[in-house]
Amino acid sequence: MSSANGTTLPGDPPGGRRALAVWGIGVSVYFVAVIFRTSLGVAGLDAADRFDVNASALSTFSILQLLVYAGMQIPVGLLVDRLGTKKVLGIGVVLFTAGQLGFAFSPSYGMALASRALLGCGDAMTFISVLRLGTRWFPARRGPLVAQMAGLVGMAGNLVSTLVLARLLHGIGWTAAFAGSALAGVVVFVLLVLFLEDHPEGHEPEPVPHQGAAYVRRQIAASWREPGTRLGLWVHFTTQFPAMVFLLLWGMPFLVEAQGLSRATAGELLTLVVLSNMVVGLVYGQIVARHHGARLPLALGTVAATALLWAATLAYPADTAPMWLLVVLCAVLGACGPASMIGFDFARPANPPERQGTASGITNMGGFVASMVTLFAVGVLLDATGDDYAVAFSAVFVLQALGVTQILRLRGRAARRERDRLVASRVSSVHVPA
Numbered sequence: 001m002s003s004a005n006g007t008t009l010p011g012d013p014p015g016g017r018r019a020l021a022v023w024g025i026g027v028s029v030y031f032v033a034v035i036f037r038t039s040l041g042v043a044g045l046d047a048a049d050r051f052d053v054n055a056s057a058l059s060t061f062s063i064l065q066l067l068v069y070a071g072m073q074i075p076v077g078l079l080v081d082r083l084g085t086k087k088v089l090g091i092g093v094v095l096f097t098a099g100q101l102g103f104a105f106s107p108s109y110g111m112a113l114a115s116r117a118l119l120g121c122g123d124a125m126t127f128i129s130v131l132r133l134g135t136r137w138f139p140a141r142r143g144p145l146v147a148q149m150a151g152l153v154g155m156a157g158n159l160v161s162t163l164v165l166a167r168l169l170h171g172i173g174w175t176a177a178f179a180g181s182a183l184a185g186v187v188v189f190v191l192l193v194l195f196l197e198d199h200p201e202g203h204e205p206e207p208v209p210h211q212g213a214a215y216v217r218r219q220i221a222a223s224w225r226e227p228g229t230r231l232g233l234w235v236h237f238t239t240q241f242p243a244m245v246f247l248l249l250w251g252m253p254f255l256v257e258a259q260g261l262s263r264a265t266a267g268e269l270l271t272l273v274v275l276s277n278m279v280v281g282l283v284y285g286q287i288v289a290r291h292h293g294a295r296l297p298l299a300l301g302t303v304a305a306t307a308l309l310w311a312a313t314l315a316y317p318a319d320t321a322p323m324w325l326l327v328v329l330c331a332v333l334g335a336c337g338p339a340s341m342i343g344f345d346f347a348r349p350a351n352p353p354e355r356q357g358t359a360s361g362i363t364n365m366g367g368f369v370a371s372m373v374t375l376f377a378v379g380v381l382l383d384a385t386g387d388d389y390a391v392a393f394s395a396v397f398v399l400q401a402l403g404v405t406q407i408l409r410l411r412g413r414a415a416r417r418e419r420d421r422l423v424a425s426r427v428s429s430v431h432v433p434a
Contacts, residue, residue: 014200019137023146025188025196026133027153029089032184033126034157035165036100036119037065039181041158041248042166042267043174045256050174051109055253055387059379062249064113065120066372070365072124077361078216081354084198085129085136092129093192095122097185104178127154128360131344135356136199141289144345148285151341155277158247162271223359227413228350232363234410235299236343238403240367242306242396243336245374247273250393258389259320269330276334284338288345295342296411300404302339305332307400314390340367349418370399 040047040061048058079088099119106112127150134146168177223229246254247270255266287294309329313321321329343363351359374395381392 014139019200022195022197023130023133023137025191026085026089026130027150029093029188029192030126030130030150031153031157032188033092033096033123034154035160035181035184036096037123038158038161038247039100039103039165039178040065040116041252041270042161043169044249044252045263046169046174047112051112053109055382056379057109059249059375061113061116062375063372063379065116065123066248066368066375068117068120069124070368070372072121073128073361073365073368074220074358075361076125076128077358078219079125080129080132080357080361081219085133086192086196086198088125089129089192089196090189092122092125093185093189095119095125097122097182097189100178100182100185104175104182128357128364131360132357133198135348135353140348143348144288144341145285147341147344148281148288148338151337152278152281155274155281155337158277159271159274162267162274166267219355219358220362223347223351223355223362226347226350226359227410227417228346229359229362231407231410231414232343232345232347232350232359233366234343234403234406235296235346235366236340236363237366237370238303238400238407239299239306239336239342240340241336241370241374241399242310243273243277243333244367244371245378245396246270246333248371249375250378254389254393255326257387259326269326272327272330273333276331277337278334280335281338281341284335284342288342292345295345296407299339299342300407302332302335303400303404306336307397309333310393310396314393343367346414349421350414370403374399 044058047053047061048055051057076088096119099115099117099122102115102118103112106115130150131147134150135143138146165177165181168180171177172180245251251270251273252263252266255261255269256263259266261269284298287298309325309332313325313329316322316325343366344360347359347363348356377395378392381395382389385391
């Protein structure tokens with residue numbers, strides 16, 4: 001057990017090289033899942049041509065994928081708490097690899113939609129499992145940094161989509177590019193089966209009695225009652241979606257059609273978002289690990305910066321924004337992913353180990369629900385306004401306002417509960433027998 005501020009207490013996992021190796025296998029699965037998840041972001045215009053669909057129908061690909069992903073978060077959290085990381089990750093790899101293969105060979109829009117839904121289902125099982133793996137193998141004081149590193153590896157997967165898959169797509173074609181990428185799923189599945197372990201020796205979790213629906217309701221209700229869980233959800237909701245929407249689908253069309261850039265230049269700006277995410281993730285992880293009180297200022301500061309840069313870009317008086325402004329926008333969007341990880345740093349200390357999966361699942365729903373709503377809103381507004389991107393992307397501000405309102409409402413209660421739990425942890429550690 002560990003205190004909320006990272007002090008090591010009896011029973012904390014040891015960490016070390018073995019932990020890093022096992023955790024590395026888990027994040028490699030997440031890495032591949034993100035490649036598959038974001039592959040549509042570089043193939044959006046190609047998909048529109050291949051399946052002969054408009055903006056709303058194109059956005060349905062990502063909306064359905066995220067709908068499945070978000071809807072699976074609480075069930076996945078419960079499964080991780082009940083079955084362990086290895087089994088849930090294994091199921092996830094099989095599903096998202098099958099989805100990527102199906103997308104490669106889909107002859108119709110309907111079959112392609114079904115394939116993205118299957119991919120989303122498998123993808124949903126990865127991140128919560130990796131977070132749980134981190135809490136089982138590393139001391140709690142490493143929690144914020146380990147979580148940010150997992151997010152960083154995920155963004156590296158996004159980088160592969162942007163740089164490698166995009167070139168393969170335009171070099172060897174749709175089917176070969178997507179089917180070839182699916183081989184990565186086979187590789188990580190073999191590594192997972194052979195080498196991944198749920199926890200270090202001597203740190204087995206206490207068995208949790210399963211009582212059917214009563215157990216499920218109890219886990220969800222207990223996690224939701226914690227203000228830290230709800231605050232984590234809203235932090236994740238408010239911070240993640242602007243970059244997710246940009247990278248997952250609408251960034252490339254916005255930069256090419258609204259800003260008049262070539263696909264190559266637009267791809268470089270999408271790459272900048274990913275690189276910025278990786279750098280900021282390292283910085284945020286170190287700051288939060290050392291200064292727990294920096295969590296909310298970092299999250300709200302990221303929201304404010306994102307809103308300011310989007311407003312400046314969309315309201316720029318000329319027909320297109322200057323390149324320097326687009327560069328700054330993409331650099332700031334890179335902070336959205338690391339800021340969303342802060343949501344887990346509110347939920348983690350608010351819940352005991354046996355509820356970590358469920359609490360993380362609730363938190364992780366936030367950003368994906370916001371992304372799903374925004375993807376849909378942008379597609380509908382583009383069709384309704386004749387591809388007016390300034391109007392369409394204004395949906396970002398509505399969801400940011402909603403999220404900030406909820407964060408400010410919950411922050412006081414969450415802080416009081418966390419202080420009380422920290423005091424109780426210190427008192428119990430004093431009375432632990434030698």
